[in-house]
Amino acid sequence: MSEDGPGDIGVKGHCGPYQTFMFREAKKQLWNSISENSLEVTLTGWPYTANVWSPLGFGLTVRFTIREDVLKVELSPHNNEAYEASIIDSYYPRGFLFPEKSRGDLVLPYGQGCLLDKDSKLELNMVLPGYVGVAFVMPWWGQLCNDGAALIALANTPDDLGFRIHSDGGRKGASVNPYWQASLGGFKYKRVMNYKFFEKSSVMGLAKAYRRHAEEQGQAITLREKAAERPTVDSLIGGPHMHMWFMSTFSLFNHQSRVNYMRFSEGLRRYRKLCSLAGIGKKGLAHIDGWGRDGYDYNHPEVLPPDMRLGSWDGLRKLRDGIRKLGHTFLLHDNYVDYYKHTDAYKNDEGVMNMDGIKHESTEWLGGPQEWLCSTKAQKYMRKTFDGLAEKNCDVDGFYLDCWSIGHLRECYDPKHPATRTVTRKAWTEALALCHNRNYIVGSESGNDWAIPVMDYCHTVQPDVIPHILNGKVSSFGKAIPLYNMVWHDCLVCPGWINQDPKAQAVVKDGLVVPQLRDMRLWALLWGAPPALRTRSMDWGTFTEKQSEEDAAFIASLKPIWEFNGAVGYEPIVEWEMLSADSTSQKTVFGNGAEAEVDFDSGRYKLRNGKKKIEGSFDAKARAKK
Numbered sequence: 001m002s003e004d005g006p007g008d009i010g011v012k013g014h015c016g017p018y019q020t021f022m023f024r025e026a027k028k029q030l031w032n033s034i035s036e037n038s039l040e041v042t043l044t045g046w047p048y049t050a051n052v053w054s055p056l057g058f059g060l061t062v063r064f065t066i067r068e069d070v071l072k073v074e075l076s077p078h079n080n081e082a083y084e085a086s087i088i089d090s091y092y093p094r095g096f097l098f099p100e101k102s103r104g105d106l107v108l109p110y111g112q113g114c115l116l117d118k119d120s121k122l123e124l125n126m127v128l129p130g131y132v133g134v135a136f137v138m139p140w141w142g143q144l145c146n147d148g149a150a151l152i153a154l155a156n157t158p159d160d161l162g163f164r165i166h167s168d169g170g171r172k173g174a175s176v177n178p179y180w181q182a183s184l185g186g187f188k189y190k191r192v193m194n195y196k197f198f199e200k201s202s203v204m205g206l207a208k209a210y211r212r213h214a215e216e217q218g219q220a221i222t223l224r225e226k227a228a229e230r231p232t233v234d235s236l237i238g239g240p241h242m243h244m245w246f247m248s249t250f251s252l253f254n255h256q257s258r259v260n261y262m263r264f265s266e267g268l269r270r271y272r273k274l275c276s277l278a279g280i281g282k283k284g285l286a287h288i289d290g291w292g293r294d295g296y297d298y299n300h301p302e303v304l305p306p307d308m309r310l311g312s313w314d315g316l317r318k319l320r321d322g323i324r325k326l327g328h329t330f331l332l333h334d335n336y337v338d339y340y341k342h343t344d345a346y347k348n349d350e351g352v353m354n355m356d357g358i359k360h361e362s363t364e365w366l367g368g369p370q371e372w373l374c375s376t377k378a379q380k381y382m383r384k385t386f387d388g389l390a391e392k393n394c395d396v397d398g399f400y401l402d403c404w405s406i407g408h409l410r411e412c413y414d415p416k417h418p419a420t421r422t423v424t425r426k427a428w429t430e431a432l433a434l435c436h437n438r439n440y441i442v443g444s445e446s447g448n449d450w451a452i453p454v455m456d457y458c459h460t461v462q463p464d465v466i467p468h469i470l471n472g473k474v475s476s477f478g479k480a481i482p483l484y485n486m487v488w489h490d491c492l493v494c495p496g497w498i499n500q501d502p503k504a505q506a507v508v509k510d511g512l513v514v515p516q517l518r519d520m521r522l523w524a525l526l527w528g529a530p531p532a533l534r535t536r537s538m539d540w541g542t543f544t545e546k547q548s549e550e551d552a553a554f555i556a557s558l559k560p561i562w563e564f565n566g567a568v569g570y571e572p573i574v575e576w577e578m579l580s581a582d583s584t585s586q587k588t589v590f591g592n593g594a595e596a597e598v599d600f601d602s603g604r605y606k607l608r609n610g611k612k613k614i615e616g617s618f619d620a621k622a623r624a625k626k
Contacts, residue, residue: 002096002097002177005091005094005125007019007021008090009043009087011046011086011088013051016048018088023043037066039063044079046058051083056083056085058085059079060077060087060187062076072193073192074191076191080188088182089182090191095166095175099149104145107141107143108176108478109141110135111464111484112463112480113482113484115144115479118173126164130161131158132406132448134514137446137448138484140152140213148198148202149200149201150197151195151197152210154193154196155178157190159420160180160181161178161179178191181421183420184418211488219453220453222490223491223493226436230441235329237570238563241284242533246263246307247295248260248296248366248540249366260540261295264311268318274551278552283328283562283566285329286323288319288332291307291316293305297367298367300334300370301336301345302344302345302385304385304389313394316394317393331400335402338372342367342368342369348377352419354413359371360372374410374414374419375412375419376412378431379427398442398443398456400443403444404431406445432444436454446459446460447488449487459495461494463481463482464516479582482576486588489571495529495530496531498521498558502516527573528571529565530562531561533555535555575588575589584600594608
C-alpha cells in the first residue's frame with residue numbers, strides 16, 4: 001500500500017491545531033480476533049501535545065474481514081466523548097499499489113469516466129468530495145492491470161466519502177484512497193469500504209460489479225419501471241430535448257435597464273417553425289428557461305408568477321398547450337438551491353451556515369447576492385410553486401430542478417435547521433420523489449447517482465472533464481470513456497448536450513469551464529443518448545429567416561442520434577470496447593444487441609439495430625473550423 005501523503009487520522013483539539021497521525025503512532029494498539037476471517041484493532045493514545053494532560057485516549061477501532069475475494073475495512077469511533085478534542089477525518093485505508101512490474105489503469109468515475117495510466121507522468125495529489133457532477137459522480141473506483149487482474153473499491157457509507165487521487169510521475173504508480181470527511185465537524189459513525197479482487201476482469205466487468213453493489217443498496221430503479229408508473233417518462237426517449245430561454249435581467253450586473261426577453265407567444269411560434277423545418281415528429285421535450293418573475297436565475301426559491309412581460313399566466317398556459325399539441329412534453333426549469341437575498345423568502349433566514357458560523361454567499365448568477373438554501377427547507381417552496389401553477393390551470397408535465405445532482409451534498413450548521421450530508425441526501429431525495437408523486441417527469445443538472453431512484457433524466461454527465469488544477473497543463477485527464485452510462489444507461493436518460501457552436505464552453509460555477517474536447521454528437525451515439533440543444537432562435541433576441549433555417553438544419557442533422565436513442569433508450573450497455581489505444585475509437589453494445597461504433601478523429605460512426613445498419617459521418621474537421 002502507498003505510504004505517502006496525509007496521516008491516517010486527523011485530530012483537532014478544542015484549544016489546539018489540526019494535526020494528522022499515522023496509525024502506527026498510536027501508543028496503545030489493542031488487537032482482538034473476532035473470528036477466523038475477522039480481526040480488529042483499537043488505536044488510542046495519540047501524542048497530541050495540545051492536550052497537555054496526557055496522550056489522547058480516544059481513537060478508532062479498525063476491523064478487517066475477509067470473505068472469499070472481498071476485504072471489508074470498517075473504521076468506528078472509539079471513546080470519542082471523553083476528551084476535549086475531536087477526531088475529524090481519516091485517509092485510511094491508503095491506496096493499493098499496482099503490482100510492481102505490471103501495466104494498467106485507474107478506472108475513475110470522474111465526470112462521464114476515464115482511465116488514468118498507473119504510470120502517468122502527472123504529478124498530482126488531489127482530494128475531491130464525492131458526488132460532484134464534474135468530479136466523482138459515483139462512489140467507487142477500480143484498478144485494472146493489463147493482464148486482467150483487478151480490484152474495485154465499493155463504499156457502504158458514501159455520503160461523507162471523498163477521494164484522494166495520487167500520481168507520482170510514474171515512480172511507484174498512481175493510486176486512489178478514500179478520504180472520510182467529517183460529519184458536522186467530527187468522525188461520528190462507522191465508515192465502511194469493501195475491496196473486491198478479481199483474477200480476470202475488464203472495465204465493463206468493474207462497471208457491472210458496481211451496478212450489482214448499487215442494486216443491493218436499492219438504487220437501481222430502471223426507466224422501464226419508472227415509465228410503467230408514469231408513462232410520460234417515455235417522452236424522454238426517441239426525440240430531441242429542446243431548450244428555450246425566455247428572459248434575462250441584468251440589472252444587478254451594472255446594466256440597470258437591460259432586460260432581454262421574448263414573449264411566450266413568440267417562443268411558441270419559433271418552436272413550431274423549427275419543429276416543422278427540422279422534421280421533428282411526435283417525440284420531443286421542451287425545456288423552458290427564464291419563465292418566472294424577472295426571468296432566469298433571479299428570484300429563487302419563489303419565482304411565481306410567470307413574468308408579466310412574457311405573457312403571465314395566460315401566455316404560459318398557451319405555450320404549454322401549443323407544445324403539447326405537437327405531442328411534446330413541457331417542462332419548467334426551477335431551482336431550490338440558490339437563495340437570493342432580495343427575495344421575500346430570504347427574511348426566513350434559511351440559508352446554509354458553514355462551520356465557521358458564516359452564511360457564505362455568491363454573486364455568480366443574474367439574481368446577484370445569494371446564499372444556498374438549506375436542504376431541509378426546499379420542499380416547502382417546491383410545494384408552493386407546484387400548487388400555485390395548478391391553481392392557475394398552468395400545471396406542467398415535469399420539472400428540471402437545477403443544481404441538486406451536480407453539487408456536493410451540503411452540510412448546514414445553523415442550529416435552527418442543521419443538516420448532515422446524509423440529511424441533505426434524504427431531503428433532496430424526498431423532494432425529487434415529490435415530483436414522482438405528482439406524476440411529473442423530473443431531472444436535474446448532472447448524474448450524482450444517489451438520485452438514480454428518484455430522477456428520470458439529467459442535463460448531461462460531461463465527458464473529457466479536466467480538473468481545474470490541471471487546466472493549461474494537460475490536453476486531457478486520462479482517456480475518456482462512457483463509464484457512467486455503462487452503469488446507469490437503463491435507469492437514467494443522460495442526454496448529450498450538443499452546442500450549435502462547437503467552440504462554446506460550458507461555464508459551470510465560479511469560472512470553471514468545461515471545453516468540448518471531442519464531438520458530443522459521437523459521444524451521444526456511443527452511449528445511446530438523445531441530443532439536448534438550444535439553437536440561436538430558441539433564445540431571446542432577433543434572428544433572420546436564414547438563421548432560422550440554419551438552426552433547423554442543425555437540429556435535423558441530429559436525427560440519427562435521437563432515432564438511435566429511440567432504439568436503445570431503455571437498454572443497458574452490456575459491452576464496451578476501446579478499439580484504438582488512444583481511445584479515439586470506441587464501441588458499445590446494448591441489451592437488445594444494438595451497436596454503436598464511433599471514431600472521434602474521423603467523425604465517422606457505424607450503428608446497427610437488428611438487421612438495420614447505418615454508417616455516417618459528422619465532419620469533425622469542418623465543424624472545428626467554424
